[in-house]
Amino acid sequence: MQTAFGSTRIHKGQLIDGTGAVPVPNAVVLVKDGRIAYAGPAQGAPPADPAAQTIDAQGGTILPGLVEAHYHPTYFNVAALEDLDIKYPVEYVSLLAAANTRLALECGYTAARSGGSLFNIDVWLKKAIEAGLVPGPRLAASGREICGVGGLMDWNPDFRKIGMEGLVLLINGPDEGRAAVRALVKDGVEWVKTYPTGDAAAPDTNDHHTLCMTFAEMHAVVQTAHNHRLKVTGHCRATEGIKNALKAGYDTIEHGTFMDEECLELLLQRNTPMIPALQFEYASVKRGPEIGMPQAVIDGHQETLEGGAESARRILKAGGRLGMGGDYGFAWNPHGDYAKELSFFVSYVGLSPLEVIKCATQTGAQIMGRGEEFGTVEKGKLADILVVDADLTKEISALEDRRRFIAVMQGGFIRAGRLATATFTDASLVR
Ligand SMILES: [Zn+2]
Numbered sequence: 001m002q003t004a005f006g007s008t009r010i011h012k013g014q015l016i017d018g019t020g021a022v023p024v025p026n027a028v029v030l031v032k033d034g035r036i037a038y039a040g041p042a043q044g045a046p047p048a049d050p051a052a053q054t055i056d057a058q059g060g061t062i063l064p065g066l067v068e069a070h071y072h073p074t075y076f077n078v079a080a081l082e083d084l085d086i087k088y089p090v091e092y093v094s095l096l097a098a099a100n101t102r103l104a105l106e107c108g109y110t111a112a113r114s115g116g117s118l119f120n121i122d123v124w125l126k127k128a129i130e131a132g133l134v135p136g137p138r139l140a141a142s143g144r145e146i147c148g149v150g151g152l153m154d155w156n157p158d159f160r161k162i163g164m165e166g167l168v169l170l171i172n173g174p175d176e177g178r179a180a181v182r183a184l185v186k187d188g189v190e191w192v193k194t195y196p197t198g199d200a201a202a203p204d205t206n207d208h209h210t211l212c213m214t215f216a217e218m219h220a221v222v223q224t225a226h227n228h229r230l231k232v233t234g235h236c237r238a239t240e241g242i243k244n245a246l247k248a249g250y251d252t253i254e255h256g257t258f259m260d261e262e263c264l265e266l267l268l269q270r271n272t273p274m275i276p277a278l279q280f281e282y283a284s285v286k287r288g289p290e291i292g293m294p295q296a297v298i299d300g301h302q303e304t305l306e307g308g309a310e311s312a313r314r315i316l317k318a319g320g321r322l323g324m325g326g327d328y329g330f331a332w333n334p335h336g337d338y339a340k341e342l343s344f345f346v347s348y349v350g351l352s353p354l355e356v357i358k359c360a361t362q363t364g365a366q367i368m369g370r371g372e373e374f375g376t377v378e379k380g381k382l383a384d385i386l387v388v389d390a391d392l393t394k395e396i397s398a399l400e401d402r403r404r405f406i407a408v409m410q411g412g413f414i415r416a417g418r419l420a421t422a423t424f425t426d427a428s429l430v431r
Pocket residue numbers: 070072115116327
């Protein structure tokens with residue numbers, strides 16, 4: 001991705017640098033040619049280039065661009081399982097996905113890791129974003145997902161004679177697991193997304209306490225993926241599925257819902273980041289009745305919400321790492337609501353705003369394997385920076401409102417916010 005030429009000086013705001021350090025009041029951030037040249041107190045800042053553009057933070061907050069660590073660019077307005085896969089052709093889904101990435105950038109997300117995509121759209125979307133054709137977060141692509149036959153993602157009954165080729169590679173046994181990863185290697189993905197366990201969404205045969213892949217399958221996937229320098233993650237709710245994933249060598253754990261002591265120990269030993277994605281569960285419980293969600297599903301989401309919140313608290317308390325991402329793209333949890341995850345972690349799970357910002361910035365960049373490049377506001381890093389007109393230590397929910405962004409900077413370019421010349425995307429169009 002291109003970086004900007006020239007200098008920018010951001011001042012008159014507090015700096016939250018993303019490392020978890022206490023905010024620096026009255027800070028200055030200097031940007032030169034798309035990178036951070038200084039970040040710290042105004043007193044002691046080197047003089048800015050006289051030609052520098054100035055951004056007034058208006059007494060608000062300067063922080064790193066946010067990282068969506070579980071992003072589905074091809075999901076939109078998903079109300080039923082079928083909507084994930086067979087509702088529209090790949091051409092239209094590609095256009096919608098491009099609208100979703102623009103929206104994410106406008107919402108302050110300068111980077112995102114895909115949690116799975118229809119066809120191979122996110123791989124090509126990443127190329128288009130990197131080339132500057134389409135605005136969006138710096139992406140890590142996952143392409144299609146892997147699940148065992150008969151598991152959570154294998155919902156089409158056989159009489160329909162429709163496979164799941166668009167979204168999921170269905171496997172039986174380690175050999176088919178290897179074959180699926182090899183297909184993804186050729187597709188050009190960076191992450192292999194798998195389904196070790198079921199979910200509350202499928203209460204009859206694949207609920208949140210069931211397994212959808214065997215350890216042997218997961219191990220084969222990891223061996224093959226790591227050999228080709230891909231990383232592996234998985235949808236893990238059931239306790240045994242989390243253990244299997246950690247023992248098989250997964251690089252991150254999605255959800256990590258029902259953790260016992262052994263899970264926690266394994267997770268900490270390996271320093272494996274976990275991405276809980278809890279706002280989705282909360283929205284499912286809250287809005288389930290009005291959209292006709294069966295009671296068994298709502299009950300399952302409630303159990304998942306409580307289990308997931310407890311696991312997240314224990315991980316952070318024990319010194320583990322959490323990423324913020326939220327499975328947005330469902331009818332009741334739409335794209336554009338990304339930062340609700342952050343507010344939720346403060347109001348419900350009990351994290352401090354500084355902790356949650358660290359999870360959503362520094363840890364997010366580390367999950368992407370790009371912690372040296374961005375994720376904090378520190379000298380030498382890419383200038384992926386947000387300027388928000390609020391004190392985020394007191395009002396984290398300001399991040400939910402795009403009108404509060406003075407600037408969304410990516411590689412030194414002001415891509416969105418009030419100082420950007422482009423207009424906002426109508427979020428309702430891409431829901
Ligand atoms: Zn997901």
